[in-house]
Amino acid sequence: MRIELVKRKNSSTTMAVLSPVIAVILTLISGAILFAIAGKDPIHGLYLFFIQPLTDSWSIQELIVKATPLVLIACGLAVCYLSNNWNIGAEGQFIFGALCGSFLPILFPDFDNWLTLPLMLVFGTLGGALWGLIPGVLKTRFNTNEILTSLMLVYVASLLLDYLVRGPWRDPDGYNFPESRIFSDSATMPLIDGRLSVSCLVAVAVVIVLALMLSKSLKGFEIRVMGESPRAGGFSGFSQKGLTLFSFAIAGGLAGLAGTMEVSSSLNQLLPSISPGYGFTAIIVAFLGRLNPIGILIAGLVLSLSYIGGESVQASMGISSKIASVIQGLLLCYVLVCDTFVLYQIRIVSTLRSGAQKEASDV
Amino acid sequence: MEQRAGKALLKASGLTKRFGDILANDSVDLTINEGEIHALLGENGAGKSTLVKMFYGSLEADAGSIEWSGEPVSIGNPAMARQLGIGMVFQHFSLFEALTVVENIALALPKPGNMSALSARIKEVSEDYGLPLDPADIVADLPVGIRQRIEIVRCLLQEPKLIIMDEPTSVLTPQEADRLFVTLKRLASEGCAVLYISHRLEEVKQICHHATILRHGKVVAECDPTKETAKSLAQLMVGSAVHLVNRSTSATKTGDVRLELIGLESPAQTPFGTSLQAIDLDVFAGEVVAIAGVAGNGQGELFDVISGEVRVKSDMLMIDGESAGRLNINERRQRNCAFVPEERLGHGAVPGMKLSKNIILTRHTTGEGIVQAGFVSDRRAAELEKKVQSEFDVRMSQPDPDAKSLSGGNLQKFVVGRELDRQPGVLVVNQPTWGVDAGAAALIRQGLIELAHSGSAVLVISQDLDEIFEIADRIAVISRGQLSDAEPVEEMTREKVGLLMAGGAEKHAPMTEGAA
Known part of the structure; x- marks a missing residue:
């Protein structure tokens, strides 16, 4: 069995706009798992990471500065x-x-x-x-x-x-x-x-x-x-x-x-x-x-x-502030993955056909 | 239906294939007999390619069945097709550019064996069939014509019972095509069947025993092409009387010289490109001059030099009597020239951009209000796009689609129409109707002739001799970067053009580098 990416004939514009949103959601989920692995309350961790900085004016300023x-x-x-x-x-x-x-x-x-x-x-x-x-x-x-x-x-x-x-x-x-x-x-x-x-x-x-x-x-x-x-x-x-x-x-x-x-x-x-x-x-x-x-x-x-x-x-x-780099890396990864799936779809090819890979993919 | 010789080799019944809303093949019945050269005719989009892909196993039919020598078979993939004895020569070659000829062929063979033995065999078979190949050449360096030979020889080495050929002669000289026909006839006499897809009706009449004509995915007729005329075949293909190009005989070089090449020279731009040597050519107002030649003899290079994508010495190229060799492409456009390159997608148009954006591509410096103070007027671009669309009958499934979503013929009408719409004084077109259906080709050719009649100079570079004889007032031939004198069409014959193509056009000793 072989997995191939096949270019979609019509890539959806809605999905192209949604893909960064999906990437952010996936990052949140992964972040929660990371917090859980570190033995912390994931919900509270996400709150501290993503919400709390938005709740006081000092950190909102800092947000803009950065x-x-x-x-x-x-x-x-x-x-x-x-x-x-x-x-x-x-x-x-x-x-x-x-x-x-x-x-x-x-x-x-x-x-x-x-x-x-x-x-x-x-x-x-x-x-x-x-x-x-x-x-x-x-x-x-x-x-x-x-x-x-x-x-x-x-x-x-x-x-x-x-x-x-x-x-x-x-x-x-x-x-x-x-x-x-x-x-x-x-x-x-x-x-x-x-x-x-x-x-x-x-x-x-x-x-x-x-x-x-x-x-x-x-x-x-x-x-x-x-x-x-x-x-x-x-x-x-x-x-x-x-x-x-x-x-x-x-x-x-x-x-x-x-x-x-x-x-x-x-x-x-x-x-x-x-x-x-x-x-x-x-x-x-x-x-x-x-x-x-x-x-x-x-x-x-x-x-x-x-x-x-x-x-x-x-x-x-x-938790080490290096978590920020991890979250950033995950986010980029998810953005690229989502973009790839907006443009391509997965096709699973059975190896029975493998003798003809080239023509099959060329034609 | 007339009697046909031989027994059925491949029999398709009720083959149906649907892509989304489009019924590409609608219960197609087709029988190919042993030793028969069977023509498959139809306009672009008639479903020919879909049908042969099902025979070759690269597409699966939605319904219908295929019998091979009387046995029902299901051809699941190309390897299976090859096992049965079906070989295919593609229109778009499936070759690895970075590999050599012999490596490419070895990849397609189930048991390639020893490479040097295979090389020897390739040399032998290719020369035997009049399609000589050097097994050690790297594909990237070879012109299209030779690449096709590789495909054909690759096919022949597998000793197939049925060869499917998709527009094989489009890149060959008449002499080369004749040699191919000899090959095909010999194969047929040995009992091998050939399914021959072509737009060129004269060819079909010349070599095919039987023809099946597709229109909109359905078989509309079967006939013996030798008993038909090219015109009646064309009518069957398009389903209505063919709009033949209307050409008044009065076109003479009465006007001034509008485009002049004087001893034009240009070194090869890539290690394997062709260098242009001492090219002289005048194109007068009111005439169509055509340059014939086999692919890869410097046509692309000549186009690039005339368009200004590659610059030459100032006095080597004159537009309306003024030196223009150093001008860039937009400065030449501002001097009322227009250019249509060979590649529609990726050169003449940006595939992923809307047509209205593609209008901007060639018209942003021509003072038509598309660009004002550095900003693009989308409204103006859309206006022009609609005008080109309606004037040149560009058919599209939605308003202002991406260039890549148009069919070849419609996109070609667009890229030619985009230039004709400006009424340029000098128009240079490379392969105006390459891979375009008969209806679109007639429209484009008519447009070129009308432009010339209105007082413009039109230079057409083409490999299609039918086209050249249909529209040209004078014909020149390019061979290994050298150009023959342009002769009036009345004094040219296909044979003469063919000899010039095969080297007769060369006035100078060929340079060693770059010549393919």
Whole structure:
């Protein structure tokens, strides 16, 4: 007996919309089982993980703070994935962007005026784009696999950050702690309330602009055509190499912007580690949000909840906050499984027919 | 019904197959006798492929029965069909591209044995039947015509009693086709039966002993094709008088040169592509020029160069008297050119996009209001899609469907109509009616001729000689990247074209690389 996936003739649009919802439900069920295995009350665990963070204003703010980088990065990644460029190095672009955004307040603390923050954001965006363009250029010029190169550059960027924070960029007044100097007020994002800064408004603006671009503009059309059928894209006069560079630059730029805003609002300094894996979690956000900016906004909040929920169960139940990573991984897995079943159906083939596998599947 | 020689080899009674709402085969009766070349005729979608897939075991009938040499059989899978002695040559080849010829053939044989012995046998059989093959070639490097030979030889090696052939001559030169016919006749004289599916009625008349005609999944007629005319066969197929292409004889090259290739050269784009060498061609306003040739002789490369997907030196290509070799495809479209590539799905149209989106594909820079300030007007695109649909009779099951859900003929009407609708000054079409049913083909050809009559220059690249002689004013032949002079159709014969196809078109010593 052999199991085959057969492409469905008509894949249901309803199911395509429902599939992330089903994935979330399956994740909840698996989460409950995990809690039960750990010897905790599953219902109470799920409550602490998914519901309690929504019940007080502090954690709702935190939810938005953590969703902001996820949404920004995932929007850029959506452009990459729609155009068939598999950038999984957003974490590196986030870190390198943050470095480029922070050199101004760290190396030139005396340049401290109203221009500081806008310049930081511009440098951060450009830096992230530059880091993203490296795998882009390698792909278009040397035909390298962008999955490998973009991923490997994550480690380069994160070690570079580590080196700078422990070495040249260490705070001279910081008692040798591996951290940079604290940013001045003109180098930090204005706060709205509590920990909530204007970063989240920037993310919403990016969502709106990208949603318009992808659904209404010729560029959005180009991205979709190239993603589905590069030959037809060339016939339409679009350049595949140009679009590869464009999408890596957009994704890198948004990740860099997210990185800069993260260090200039939540952290206010550089630390050896500035991201709890936002760049990787954003991949889940992008797919859970159907590569659609509006969907990504919602998915970003869901994944952000998993971070806070992890902390919440660690604090209240003594379960490791690594549970958050497990839940995130399960969620991505279920999203991909559900998507596969929306597009394909399972067929069980008896081995009696195995002599004719090729023709049977070809015809 | 007339008397037929031989005893029944395969007898199908009441075969029925339903796909959803569509009755693909409606209680089909068919008898194939030993040593008979049996034509299966019908338009695209008439149910021919469904029927032969049931014979070959790759589809299961919903009702009906099959007898093989008088014994009822159930053909559960292709291996079983092969065991009975049924071989099949597919229209869409089922070959592994990364493997060599001999490896592909070995995979299909129950006991392939020693590879070098098999190679020798392939060489022997293929040359014996006039279809020479090099067993060590990798399939990916081979043009379509050769790939088909592999399929045929693979079939022959299994010493079948019945060979099913799905449009076998569509990729062959007339001479190659003639050689295939000799092969088929020899097989028939040895007692092997052939079920021959073709659109080409002249061929059917020439070699087939008996014909079964399907329409909408039903057998509508059986006849002896030698006693019919091509026209009467076509009428049986489409069920009504065939709309023959109306071509006025007055078309002459009175106008100006609109498209000019001057010593055009282009290196092969891939290691196994064809390089174009010193190609000269003028296409005048008001005429249809056709380029004939066997698949894989540089047609695709020539199309890419003319469309601008591959650039050449500026002066090698002139549009309306201006150098255009360096222009990209959209700049050429803005100079009122239009292009229809060979591949409908994946090149001419994006499979998973709606037709209205596919309108945008070739018309977003032509100043028709589809794109304003970088934004796409879906409303305008939908308007144009409806216009193309009604003007070119594109039939669809729902409004604005995905391109991939249309049948080949309807999608081809759409991709050709999308360009004709613009009334371009220069139209270049590669394989305008490849795999398209007779009705759609006539409509498309008529559209091309009318466009030329309105003062445009039309260049058609085609492997279908019937089509070329039907619509062309002048004919040139491409062979290994070289083009013969375009000669008026009155001075061309099939034989002459065939000789040019077989190498007579080459004016220069062939280059060693890339030639297949």
